[in-house]
Amino acid sequence: MEDRDWLILNALYKHKNITKTAQSLFMSQPALTSRLQQIEKEFGVTMVQRGRRGVDFTPQGEYMVKTAEEMLKKYQKIKDDLLNMENRVTGTLRLGVGFFFTKNKLPTVLKMFKEQYPDVEYKVIAGQSKAIHQLIFNQDVHIGFIRGDYAWNEEKHFLFQDTLCIVSKNEIQLDELPYRPRIDYKTDYVLKASIDNWWAENYSVPPLVGMEVDQIDACREMIVNGLGYAIMPSMYFHENLLTKVEIKNKEGKPIIRYTWMFYHEESMQLNVVKAFVNFVKQLDFQKIL
Structure with a gap:
């Protein structure tokens, strides 16, 4: 086995696909296929089987993949430890970040951190908070920026909060919502549950969903053009032309959505992680747009 084989x-x-895998590794398909055959020959097993829908892994192949994940993590840990021995803030910082944070907060944060620590490089994985929670739980990233209430028994730091609002182009009364077209968007299950629970507490009929879109940014554009209303966190909107009505729970309190920084205590042994965590703790995220 060679290092690249992992x-x-x-x-x-x-990818479960030879073509996509070869493209992601900047290899030709024949070279990738040849290498897979060499690995199978070396161990005397069949790891993959080709089907009409792509590649399927045999039990032996599944075992090899699990081993590959472990080997890659060990390799990364060796690199991190060696860089840490120099007592400098350097190396690659691996971040898992929600879509909103990636677009609206992260570029400014990384720019400011880079000015203080120019030798640091970044690997950023953007996704929904549920996926980021899994990444930080598995230690595939050093730090996770997560919106919503997710279970976490390790270190975390509160960053900022916003509230859920009815957002529309024109003024809208809450008792009119069941009869107005609503725009829904794909989001994590924690936010969706908060919205669904609030609706169930206040209305006996389902919402009149007139449109469904993949991204919340697309939803915002539809609202700006007067095509319906949506229920979403207040920080997604800064336009003065839009109307926002804060919704409240049964106790009359705003429904708050929190954003956190999650990390493992042991990762603070790395200079680059410790420096970044301490840097983030000093920031006022309400002022970063």
Whole structure:
């Protein structure tokens, strides 16, 4: 086995497709296929089987993929430890970040941190908070920025909060909502549950969903053009032309959505992680737009 073989197995398991795997690794398909055959020959097993829908892994292949994940983590830890021995803030900082934070907060944060620590590089994985929670739980990233209430028994730091609002182009009364077209968007299950629970507490009929979109940014554009209303966190909107009505729970309190920084205590042994965590703790995120 060569070092690159672990990357090949990891990428093939992710894509389940020879062509996409070869493209992601900047290899030709014949070279990738040849290397897979060499690995199978070396161990005397069949790892993958090709089907009409892509690649399927045999039990032996599944075992090799699991080993590949462990080997890649060990390799990354060796690199991190060696860089840490120099007592400098350097190396690659691996971040898992929600879509909103990636677009609206992270660029400014990384720019300011880079000015203080120019030798640091970044690997950023953007996704919904549920996926980021899994990444930080598995220690695939050093730090996770997560919106919503997710269980976490390790270190975390509160960053900022916003409230859920009815957002529309024109003024709208709450008792009119069941009869007005609503625009829904894909989001994590924590936010969706908060919205659904509030609706169930206040209305006996389902919402009149007139449109469904993939991204919340697309939802915002539809609202700006007067095509309906949506229920979403207040920080997604800064336009003065839009109307926002804060919704409240049964106790009459705003429904708050929190944003956190999650990390593992042991990762603070790395200079780059410790420096970044301490840097983030000093920031006022309400002022970062």
